[in-house]
Every structure is written in structure tokens, then in C-alpha cells.
Amino acid sequence: MQLQIHESKRRQNEKKFGSWEGLSNGGRRYWYDVDGRHGWKARYVKEVDTTEGTLRFYQEIYDDQDNLVEVHHKYPVDMGHVRVVPGERP
Numbered sequence: 001m002q003l004q005i006h007e008s009k010r011r012q013n014e015k016k017f018g019s020w021e022g023l024s025n026g027g028r029r030y031w032y033d034v035d036g037r038h039g040w041k042a043r044y045v046k047e048v049d050t051t052e053g054t055l056r057f058y059q060e061i062y063d064d065q066d067n068l069v070e071v072h073h074k075y076p077v078d079m080g081h082v083r084v085v086p087g088e089r090p
Contacts, residue, residue, distance in 0.1 A: 001049075009052035019045065026050040043067035 010028075017030035018055065027049045034042045043060040057075035062068055067086070073079040 005050050009048075011054060013046065013048065016046075023047065028052075034066065 013028070013030050019032060020028050020030045023029055027047060029045060029047050031045045032044050034044070036042065041062045043062065043090045045058050045060060046054060046058075047056040049055055054075060056073070057073065059072040060068055061070035061072070061081075068084050070081050070083055072081045
């Protein structure tokens with residue numbers, strides 16, 4: 001029964017996000033992009049464990065040169081928008 005639930009969640013995440021990659025802990029990182037009106041884009045990212053339980057959910061903001069400029073961690077704690085220092089990964 002539990003395996004069916006995990007597979008159902010996985011299918012839902014694959015359908016909703018469209019893109020994913022495996023993580024070293026056996027979980028997955030899902031994402032989808034939304035184009036902005038001024039050439040910027042937002043990427044919504046969901047990281048899950050092996051049972052497809054949500055570990056983190058956040059939004060990345062990219063400028064028109066595809067540089068990461070802001071990250072907004074939304075789950076498990078909403079930390080608001082945080083500017084990214086060039087050359088550093090949040």
C-alpha cells in the first residue's frame with residue numbers, strides 16, 4: 001500500500017513539474033520555469049525524500065542573462081527573498 005502511495009505522489013510530481021533529477025540521498029529535485037515579462041524567469045523547485053515527502057520548496061529568480069539573483073525559500077520555513085552574491089551558491 002505504501003509503495004502505491006509513493007508511486008502516485010511521484011507520478012503527480014512528474015506531471016506537475018515536468019523536470020527532475022535524482023539526489024544523492026535517493027530523493028529527487030523537481031522544477032519548472034515561468035517566464036517573466038521583462039526577460040527574467042522564476043524557477044520553482046521542490047526537493048523530496050525517497051518517499052516523495054517534501055523536504056524543501058523554493059523559488060529561484062534568474063535575470064535576462066540567466067544569472068541566479070534571488071532565492072525565496074518557502075518550505076519548511078518561509079525566509080523571504082534573499083539576494084544572491086555573484087559567485088556564491090545559496
